[in-house]
Amino acid sequence: MRIAGPKHWHVRDYDETQARTLARETGLTAIVAGLMLARGLETSAAVARLLNPSFAHLHDPALMLGMGDAVARVLHAVDAGEPILIYGDYDVDGTTGTVVLRRVLQLLGARTSFHVPHRFTEGYGIRQDVLERAHAEGVKLVISVDCGIRAHEPLEWARSNGLDVIVTDHHLPDEAEGTPPAFAVLNANQRGCNYPDKHLAGVGVAFKLAHALLRARGREHLIKGFLKIVAIGTVADVAPLVGENRAIVSLGLADLPNATNMGLRALMEVAGCGDGRDMRCSDLGFRLGPRINAAGRMDAARAVVELFETNDPTEARRLAQHLDARNRERQVIQQQLTARALADYELSGDCSAVAVVAGIGWHRGVIGLVASKLAEKLGRPAVVISLDEDGTGHGSARSIEGYHLLDGLTSCADLFTSFGGHAQAAGLVIQRARIEELRRRLHEHASQRLTEADCQPTLHIDAELPAAALTLELAHELERLEPFGAQWPAPVFVTRSLRVVQEPRVLKERHLKLHLLGDDGRAHEALWWGGAETATATPRPGQRIELAHELEINTWRGEQRLQLIVKDIKKQ
Numbered sequence: 304m305r306i307a308g309p310k311h312w313h314v315r316d317y318d319e320t321q322a323r324t325l326a327r328e329t330g331l332t333a334i335v336a337g338l339m340l341a342r343g344l345e346t347s348a349a350v351a352r353l354l355n356p357s358f359a360h361l362h363d364p365a366l367m368l369g370m371g372d373a374v375a376r377v378l379h380a381v382d383a384g385e386p387i388l389i390y391g392d393y394d395v396d397g398t399t400g401t402v403v404l405r406r407v408l409q410l411l412g413a414r415t416s417f418h419v420p421h422r423f424t425e426g427y428g429i430r431q432d433v434l435e436r437a438h439a440e441g442v443k444l445v446i447s448v449d450c451g452i453r454a455h456e457p458l459e460w461a462r463s464n465g466l467d468v469i470v471t472d473h474h475l476p477d478e479a480e481g482t483p484p485a486f487a488v489l490n491a492n493q494r495g496c497n498y499p500d501k502h503l504a505g506v507g508v509a510f511k512l513a514h515a516l517l518r519a520r521g522r523e524h525l526i527k528g529f530l531k532i533v534a535i536g537t538v539a540d541v542a543p544l545v546g547e548n549r550a551i552v553s554l555g556l557a558d559l560p561n562a563t564n565m566g567l568r569a570l571m572e573v574a575g576c577g578d579g580r581d582m583r584c585s586d587l588g589f590r591l592g593p594r595i596n597a598a599g600r601m602d603a604a605r606a607v608v609e610l611f612e613t614n615d616p617t618e619a620r621r622l623a624q625h626l627d628a629r630n631r632e633r634q635v636i637q638q639q640l641t642a643r644a645l646a647d648y649e650l651s652g653d654c655s656a657v658a659v660v661a662g663i664g665w666h667r668g669v670i671g672l673v674a675s676k677l678a679e680k681l682g683r684p685a686v687v688i689s690l691d692e693d694g695t696g697h698g699s700a701r702s703i704e705g706y707h708l709l710d711g712l713t714s715c716a717d718l719f720t721s722f723g724g725h726a727q728a729a730g731l732v733i734q735r736a737r738i739e740e741l742r743r744r745l746h747e748h749a750s751q752r753l754t755e756a757d758c759q760p761t762l763h764i765d766a767e768l769p770a771a772a773l774t775l776e777l778a779h780e781l782e783r784l785e786p787f788g789a790q791w792p793a794p795v796f797v798t799r800s801l802r803v804v805q806e807p808r809v810l811k812e813r814h815l816k817l818h819l820l821g822d823d824g825r826a827h828e829a830l831w832w833g834g835a836e837t838a839t840a841t842p843r844p845g846q847r848i849e850l851a852h853e854l855e856i857n858t859w860r861g862e863q864r865l866q867l868i869v870k871d872i873k874k875q
Contacts, residue, residue, distance in 0.1 A: 310762045310871050312797065312851060315341035325350070334772065335780055338765045338794055354783055356553035358527060364515040367508075368496035373469045373487040374515045376444065381413045385443035389417040390429060390450070391608075392505065393599030395592050397449035398607040399536030400471070400509035403529050404448060405608070407513040411520055416442075419604045423667060426697070427730055428721070429454040429468075438466045444486075445469070446512075449505025451483065452476045452490055453723045458483045471508045474723055475709055500547040506536030507551065530555040531562055532611070538584055539592025544788035552786045556582060566610035569623035570594060584786035594623075597630035600668030637669040641676045644687060648677070656749035657711070659742040661688035661696060661735070671699035671728070678703055682758040684711070684749060686731075686741070694735035695720075702727045705757045706749060714748045715741055762851055762871055768796045770821025775865050778854040795870050799849045801827070803842045809835050817842065817869070819850070828857075831869035847875040 315338075322337035328347040329336060336350075344350050352360070364370055380387050387408060391401030401417055408415050418433055420426065425433075428450050434457055437445060444467045451458070451470035455477075461468045467486040476482065476493050489508055491498040503511070510533045514526045534555025542548050559579030562568055568578075574590040576582055598604045610622040644660045651660075658681050665673075670687040677685035678701045688698035702708035707726045716722070718741050722731035733741060787793040804826070805818040815834035819827045829852065835841075842848055850872055857866040 309873075310760045310851075311756075312762050312764055312871070312873075314764045314767060314797065317341040321345075332777070332780060334766060334768070334777065335784070338784075341765055342791075353549070356550040358550070358554060360547065360550035361514075362499050362547055364511040364518075367489055367491060367498045367511055368493065369487040369489050370512070370515055373489055373512060374519055376467060376469065376486055377408070377413075377446070377512075377516060378411075378519060380444045381408070381411050384414060386441050387413050387415045388437045388442045388445045389415060390433070390445050390447045391417060391419045391604075392427065392449040393419055393422050393604035394449070394540070395595040395599075395607075396505040396536050396540040398595060398599065398604050399532050399539075399611075400448035400506035401608055402611045403506065403513055403532055404446060404471075404509045405612075407516055407525075407529070410522065410525065411516060417605075417608060419599075419608060421603055422599055426732070428723075429457045431457040431460050434461050434466060434468075438464060443467065447471055448509045449473070451485065452488070452493070453480070453483065453721075455480055455483050458485050461485075469512075471505070471512055473503055473505045473508050475725060477723075502543045502546060502548055504537045504540040504542040504548070506533050506540070507542070507548065510551075527554070527558070531558050531564075531567065535587050535591050535595065538587040538786075538788055539596060541588075541789050543790035544584070544786055545790050549786070549791065552584060552587075552788070556584065556587070556786060564611060565616050565619040566613055566622065569616070569619040570610065570626065572620075573623045573627045584788050588788065593633070594626040594630045597633045598626055601629040601633050601636075633669060636666050637672050640665055640669055641673045644673050644677060645680065648681075653742075655742055655746035656683060656753055657742070657745040658683055658685040659688070659738065659745065660686070661690055661698075661738055663690045663692070665689035667697050670697075671701065671730075674699045674701040677701075679760075682760055683753075684708055684745075686745070688731075688733065688738065690735055696733045696735055696738065698731045698733060700724070700729045700731065703758065704761065706753055711745055711748045715744045718744070763792075763795065764797050764851055765794045766796055768798050769823070770798055770801065770825065770827075771823040773798065773821070773825075773827060773854065773865060773867070775856065775863060778856050778865055781854055782856070793853045795851055795853055797849060797851050800875070801848050801850050803844050803846045803848060806844055807834075807841055815841065815869075819848075819867070827865065827867055829867040829869050831872075834869060842872060842874070849873040849875060 317337045317340035322333050322340055326333045326336035329350050339350050389401050389405050391397040405415050405417055446469045448471055452472040452474050458468055462484050469487045470485045471489045482488055491501045517523050517526050534552045537548050537551055559582050576586050595607050598606045613619050648660050658677055667689045670689050674685045674687040684702040684706055686698050686700040688696040690696045700708055708729050709724050712722050712729055718737045720732040800822045801819045804820045808816040813833055813835050815831040817829040819829055851870040853868040855866045855868050857864050
């Protein structure tokens with residue numbers, strides 16, 4: 304099995320004279336000013352905008368193509384008392400968007416119901432049978448959340464039968480088929496849409512519709528209260544934390560301590576987030592998000608909507624504990640299936656440019672997570688397929704930097720029953736007999752576009768720091784750059800000539816704790832998450848190392864200490 308090679312360290316470059324100038328203009332240290340320059344922020348105005356996210360940074364929802372038609376149709380339904388169905392997706396992006404949109408419609412006096420499909424019995428996307436049932440029950444308007452951009456056939460049926468559908472989605476449209484035949488389509492990525500930000504998550508697009516609706520009815524002041532839920536969905540969907548998303552997440556995080564929603568407070572409690580004070584983006588991504596996602600991965604996702612809609616504290620606690628239990632179950636199954644997929648891949652001897660593995664009965668709720676692990680470990684795109692007994696395969700795919708996954712799948716479009724997604728993540732349905740051809744054609748497509756260097760994981764480093772610069776003061780200044788996430792990661796530095804002074808300690812059989820000494824004579828503690836599993840060779844006492852790391856403040860019993868979070872190690 305070809306495992307991804309050692310990480311290539313790419314140290315960002317910047318002009319030190321320009322950094323000193325920017326530092327004087329902004330009040331930042333030269334180190335952080337240099338970091339800003341290295342990441343493309345070259346003016347004091349750009350830095351100020353990043354450091355001070357505000358509600359004013361959110362774009363006018365009216366700028367989104369189709370918004371005027373969508374708002375007019377929804378308000379007509381509200382005024383006429385027409386039943387409205389919210390058709391959400393089963394992941395955290397879709398469920399949180401469903402919660403936001405349904406609550407706003409209720410505030411406006413709408414008659415609403417919701418449908419969140421079951422991952423295993425219904426699958427992803429809008430289904431015609433659900434639309435038929437809704438139509439028979441008297442629904443006049445359907446609003447999708449995080450799905451629908453490729454649902455041409457079901458939407459054609461809806462149009463032919465007098466059922467209006469408004470699509471809100473952020474997935475990439477099918478360029479060949481064009482815009483789906485809906486009453487209105489809200490998607491910043493559709494052709495002809497000049498909305499300034501193309502990175503909104505599905506919950507973000509639903510939020511823009513909610514914003515426009517509240518504004519139209521003179522209740523725009525209420526929209527800020529929804530940013531907490533929108534922030535959770537945005538981070539958990541790994542949407543880029545730049546532009547509008549950055550403002551959404553920053554404002555949502557700041558408002559979490561003020562949460563009055565019983566379901567949200569119960570979820571924060573079971574996730575160990577307390578009352579929301581001092582929560583960071585990582586808490587949304589690694590504590591709240593996985594528990595919400597676990598509902599759709601392991602069971603029925605409608606439990607998420609029920610959690611956020613309940614006014615009963617006992618029921619809120621029960622539902623939050625249910626999500627917590629499903630998440631723990633997910634963790635076990637994911638670990639087992641990852642080991643199985645890697646073992647099968649190794650046994651196959653496959654060296655294709657795209658790893659394609661399949662197994663009968665593999666848990667469809669975790670195959671996307673397994674694909675991510677395989678892509679990371681193998682240094683190449685990965686497709687993981689769960690096969691039913693009848694030979695139908697449901698697959699999830701994840702890519703690496705530099706390869707547009709959806710383009711690759713599109714080149715094999717005739718092999719799929721259905722597919723869709725993004726540059727980095729996608730889903731598909733395929734028959735077992737076609738998997739070998741998929742492997743061959745994806746290899747052909749990817750091998751023409753990827754080099755060996757592309758398959759070597761790259762660690763982007765913001766700057767080289769001497770040991771003397773590793774201080775609590777610098778760590779506090781870096782906290783001002785929060786929130787960190789996709790396309791705005793936590794700063795990574797490299798420090799050379801550190802010496803290991805004790806035998807590394809293994810924590811929970813997975814992690815490593817290192818004790819290091821800098822060339823300035825100061826001692827440092829470093830924590831390497833997963834280091835016991837991923838380190839090719841554990842550093843030994845007396846060795847000198849080069850350390851790629853983040854700076855973190857560890858608070859224990861009121862005392863703050865600097866802690867280095869290891870990203871990679873090279874021996875000198």
